[in-house]
Amino acid sequence: MSQNLPPDVVLKVDDLSVVYRTDRGDVKATANVSFELRNGEALALIGESGSGKTTISLALIRKLPRNAVITSGQILYQRNQEVQDVLKLSNRQLREFRWNECAMVFQGAQNAFNPVLNIRKQFEDTAQAHGWTDKAAVRKRALSLLQLVRLDPERVYDAYPHELSGCMKQRTLLALGVLLSPQIVILDEPTTALDILTQRAIIDVLNDMQRQLDFSIIFISHDLSLAAELADHVATVYAGEIIELGGVNDIFYRSLHPYTHGLLTSVPTLDHAQDLLQSIPGSPPNLITPPEGCKFHPRCAFADDICRKENPALTDDVGAHLAACWHKDRLLESRKARA
Numbered sequence: 041m042s043q044n045l046p047p048d049v050v051l052k053v054d055d056l057s058v059v060y061r062t063d064r065g066d067v068k069a070t071a072n073v074s075f076e077l078r079n080g081e082a083l084a085l086i087g088e089s090g091s092g093k094t095t096i097s098l099a100l101i102r103k104l105p106r107n108a109v110i111t112s113g114q115i116l117y118q119r120n121q122e123v124q125d126v127l128k129l130s131n132r133q134l135r136e137f138r139w140n141e142c143a144m145v146f147q148g149a150q151n152a153f154n155p156v157l158n159i160r161k162q163f164e165d166t167a168q169a170h171g172w173t174d175k176a177a178v179r180k181r182a183l184s185l186l187q188l189v190r191l192d193p194e195r196v197y198d199a200y201p202h203e204l205s206g207c208m209k210q211r212t213l214l215a216l217g218v219l220l221s222p223q224i225v226i227l228d229e230p231t232t233a234l235d236i237l238t239q240r241a242i243i244d245v246l247n248d249m250q251r252q253l254d255f256s257i258i259f260i261s262h263d264l265s266l267a268a269e270l271a272d273h274v275a276t277v278y279a280g281e282i283i284e285l286g287g288v289n290d291i292f293y294r295s296l297h298p299y300t301h302g303l304l305t306s307v308p309t310l311d312h313a314q315d316l317l318q319s320i321p322g323s324p325p326n327l328i329t330p331p332e333g334c335k336f337h338p339r340c341a342f343a344d345d346i347c348r349k350e351n352p353a354l355t356d357d358v359g360a361h362l363a364a365c366w367h368k369d370r371l372l373e374s375r376k377a378r379a
């Protein structure tokens with residue numbers, strides 16, 4: 041393919057839209073999403089449940105449910121300066137792409153292991169499915185990865201899934217995910233089923249793994265404090281759109297979009313476990329008939345006529361920090377007034 045990408049870009053998503061066909065109409069779960077992922081970067085997708093985060097990640101590896109249709113976009117992937125569109129890969133190329141190039145650890149993935157096979161067999165089967173049959177070499181790599189995720193490698197390698205705690209299973213799954221040295225690892229709410237201390241431990245492990253193995257991460261979470269610990273860049277997803285994208289400090293300390301700002305000011309803390317969205321009035325829109333204009337306008341304190349009529353583009357008035365809002369100055373001004 042004749043596409044060119046900057047050498048450090050591993051993934052470029054351009055104008056991606058996905059709808060789910062249902063009896064009640066088309067659910068517009070992803071609308072015109074664009075972003076880039078660089079070598080060694082961790083990008084977090086944040087947003088409340090139902091905003092379209094999982095749909096984006098499933099589209100990236102073409103694992104969408106049957107009723108989904110990709111209605112626009114390109115997903116360009118680069119390795120050794122060769123660029124391919126994931127949406128145009130053959131079935132054989134797609135199998136290679138998953139695991140070898142782009143591994144995904146799903147939501148609630150602790151149940152991903154086959155209960156009747158021990159961990160060793162599951163590593164060997166994964167390796168074999170991708171043409172790697174040297175069991176001694178698989179074992180060597182698996183043990184070093186299990187060590188990296190801070191497990192007792194020998195013990196875990198010969199264990200059955202039911203002999204491992206949820207946290208151990210999740211770590212084992214991370215090790216399995218990188219067995220074939222993918223360039224990209226997608227983690228969809230990887231810690232959601234775990235208690236808070238275990239969640240932190242998993243984030244530490246991920247940071248270590250990324251330093252040593254040098255892959256890029258797409259980290260999906262509704263938990264902003266976890267995203268902050270891992271991410272270099274953060275994209276806020278609302279009603280299927282990326283409505284803000286920037287460096288982690290830009291998003292957490294200088295957010296420009298009222299929705300991101302609302303999410304940040306409603307982060308639950310350990311001793312004050314309030315509902316995540318208490319400070320944002322209303323609820324997310326129905327994605328079969330989303331509102332005209334800015335999809336956040338029914339919930340936004342700054343909304344005016346233009347917001348109700350026209351959807352603002354994701355633009356970068358402030359350096360590389362992008363936001364889709366007609367009134368970015370409002371949050372900037374209120375921040376200045378408070379400083």
Ligand SMILES: Nc1ncnc2c1ncn2[C@@H]1O[C@H](COP(=O)(O)OP(=O)(O)O)[C@@H](O)[C@H]1O
Nearest residue numbers: 060067069088089090091092093094095105327
């Ligand atoms: N198979 C499906 N059929 C119809 N609608 C779906 C399907 N899967 C997800 N959706 C809808 O698509 C929207 C986005 O869902 P999802 O990507 O799972 O969001 P998130 O991961 O942010 O919670 C939601 O409105 C959800 O109800």
Ligand code: SF4
Nearest residue numbers: 334337340347365366
């Ligand atoms: S465009 Fe208008 S309604 Fe949308 S977030 Fe900005 S101020 Fe609020």
Ligand SMILES: [Mg+2]
Nearest residue numbers: 093094095147
């Ligand atoms: Mg999800």
